[in-house]
Amino acid sequence: MNDSLPTALAWVNGSDAPELNSIDVGFMPLTDCASLIVAATQGFSQPYGLNIQLRRQTSWSSLRDNLVNGELHAAHSLYGLVYAAQLGIGVAAQDMAVLMGLNQNGQSINLSTALQQAGVITPEALDRHTHQSGTKLTFAQTLPTGNHAMWLYYWLASQGIHPLEDVESVVVPPPKMVEHLKAGRIDGFCVGEPWGASAVNQRLGFTLATSQTIWPDHPEKVLGCSLAFVEQYPNTARALVMAVLEASRFIEGSLDNRRSAAQMLSGVDYVNAPVEDIEARLLGHYSDGLGHEWQDHHAVSFHRNGEVNMPYLSDGMWFMTQFRRWGLLREDPDYLAVARQVQQLDLYRQAASALSIEVPSSPLRSSQLIDGKVWDGRDPAGYARSFTLHALAGAAPDANEH
Template sequence: MTDTSCTRNDNLAWVAGSDAPEKGRVNLGFMPLSDAASLIVAATQGFAQPYGLTLELKRQTSWAGLRDRLQSGELDAAHALYGQVYGTHLGLGGAPTEMAILMGLCQNGQAINLCEPLRRAGVTNADALVAQVRQRGAKLTFAQTFPTGTHAMWLNYWLAAHGIHPLEEVNTLVLPPAQMVRHLRSGQIDGFCAGGPWGALAVDEKQGFTLATSQMIWPDHPEKVLACTRAFAERYPNTARALTMAVLEASRFIDASDENRRGTARLISGGEYLDAPLSAIEPRFLGLYEDGLGYAWRDAHPLRFFAGGEATMPWLSDGIWFMTQFRRWGLLKEDPDYLGVARQVHQLEGYREAAEALGIEVPARPMRSSRLFDGRVWDGSDPAGYARSFAVHAHPSLTPLAADARS
């Protein structure tokens, strides 16, 4: 990868005197996924040092383990699932820990894949899947990556929009993303929802096909975030700001050109990061998709790390959306203070300081409006009503949350 280090004299004031990071060495957790790229680039390509930071990358094997290490302080900050941060903050599936989102890391780039036996049986679209679910004696089994994570919510939303109740008509289990293809190959699961490169790898190895991408569900949807505990953000505010600036610069660099994206794909494919074939990373990294059914396309909403600051902005409405889905699926027994919780979690002032110092425009309002694939518009204005508006939802007798897998 081309050396990206350069002198940033305009920003040296941030590492001097009272603005100097309180903690110069930061343990930074990440999962082996394509959308961890901005953290890897920030740590290895000279983006952190000008801010007085050394980023120690710590690869994790499961989202549950990453969460536990954030809570214990073994990790200072991490690449995290949007919904996972909220679940941890709200105490869903464990003891609550006040959490902080420093910035968004990406939008788009996840996929729902089905297995090769279903392809051979002609189950290659939503209608055929519905028919299969209704006719089959035993339930199909789908894997996702964390009970309150984004992949659980994309899978639930997509199934429900097609009339399949995700809590009653199929079985689901939790697997680390890097184990998805192996479980698909062995026949232990019929499909999965996870981030790249694992969906593309299933296609490359002819173990499955991509039925839907997450950006088909919600174009430019929220995905991963840079997260830490609220205690860390409050104890080390200069460190949190410097970390945000370093990752913002790395995010902007990746999105600046296809050449930068290709170089980044080569970097993250290495054994210490994703340990996956470049052929499963680079095409979807560039927005080039093949579904394993003979269809190829250039995606209008590819994996984005920066997008002029839209992908990095910690939109309050994005966080509130996940809480509406927790309520919909019985993970929350009552409506929370949706906006109040989001304001606690999102470090908007710190993000604004970091972004403006880098000349990145920050929207005046921390809410945005989006239209999902079922025609519903989400703008954060009535979360309680939105959560109740779906025909397919959890029955009140369902338990709030099954224990999460710790594989």
Template structure:
């Protein structure tokens, strides 16, 4: 059967769609014998539905969303594939200026306000099973705030975050750039933490597809991964390339926002909105010599542990077997070879998160059940 050469790929208007956009703009897809047809999506739920229905072949997508679809959380279970990690780091938690002016300029201050007032602050994330929901809940819980009892969590598309914060519809949000940066620039928001301080070098968006598409189009899938590796390498090569990517992303076809709102944090230059400026040593990365792209099994398993922790999964799955099925590591290694990118021989990695807990994928059941604040449903406790 002839494989697809034209691949319709969805993206959300976020800075970390840059590899997909630049692979198309620079013609890197054609170098590998495929043609990318990009489709700008408006919400993660809409993208999920179009991916599942086959209207999209692949997508720049939340890692946790793909695992949620695989497990049938909030939708019919559909076998999915993670082909690569598109980025790492570069998300943020931002609160309203009004809340910051009440003294909430840290997680500790937020926890103190919740304890003293009993008020449930409203925080937005971008999708219930997605990265931002899991990072936000982890961050709140690390400060002693139960995200389901002490706060109200709502879902808002990323492009609407800054506007909703400015309008007073919520107290804060966790989302990808440039929307936290936009909130700081327009004066409505104050960034309290960046995601790399929650989980250093965490996985960002993934390149996702339905499993049946990958199975039917293995050569095209390898070509797509190789082209995106080339694009990530090009972006990370210099600040000049990052500036060029920011200019492309700012256009109406992609993010439709001011280039400067993208460029600062894309280059690691942060302003928290309260006068603190810093250059982050490890901001949003698209390549990092290939380290940012490998689809570690332990990364996928982490999202499952958090979905279990918060009651989205009623039982503990076979974490390792599930991740080995979803994350197409061998296909990635073959694509990396095509692009001349080194790939590790291991499939797990070790990380230390903000609360000092070590995550290495070796005992996911114990990890999921080790948190003092949780919503573990009956089954496998």
């Protein structure tokens, strides 16, 4: 498949062979599960002595529970899901692991046609409507501790809208978002693709913001598992990372590879959505439903020479700062110590080096978010306390899915 394969195959011989020949790996029907699907079905795992059995999940909470109880060996996971399980938020605490990043970018905040017809088509108009209409809008996200809740809260707060006081927040599984929007049960949602594009294509609403406008090249889905899995089956975990790294690199090898990935994802066993709902935004072609079209320079990415896949300590810590900000954590954890336990940096470095994929020199990275704040991981407790809008005492969101 590539020139690095002979070096990589050294890992599967003798004592380095995977302890398990077949593993159950969960995923949610979203565009950003692509690298797992490609790894499992296009011959990227077999050279490492590994058979990936894909297990489609119905909700993030069921995926989390199956990951924690051992029904799944590993899964396409939300960063926030892994860290909430680690910290015992919404579920009994269990030591967890992030093996690698699966993607960056590629989520969206959509509003309903009713709001569009009312002229609520800009952040400023949404701010006015929220504070003047007298009724609370209802927004859906996918898990109270998940990425989409954090993107929704962060974006609303950056526009002066308090996500815990000014609006109602409910949990809806990703494939059900469009149905809920159509039925009028929600006024908007934050979710991964292709469901934002699907709502636009069905003329059921419009995309008001993308997650990459909140944080360009933000961390998104990860390859998650229990720490016990890594400790008990280290060679299997490394082989899985190598197979998914190869698949990630393949997807970004050409536009045709992305198109073929979109075609595959559209199948009933995977995302089960029209290929046109998946392909455009996978290629970075955006249409917001308001007549605007653009080529997004921070569209969903799966590899980018390894920059996407590094399990940065700062990425994991950021989600904990948001848990603290919104009252999901009552006290500051030892941010760095927890991230060092969860992020499997040594295993990732082994896998990437064997594939001649560059490993960033620092486990921290610096980014500027939509509100102008710079996050670099150096003072997580101070960062968590620095926000004007945050949870008041006793106003923490419910960490359980309804």
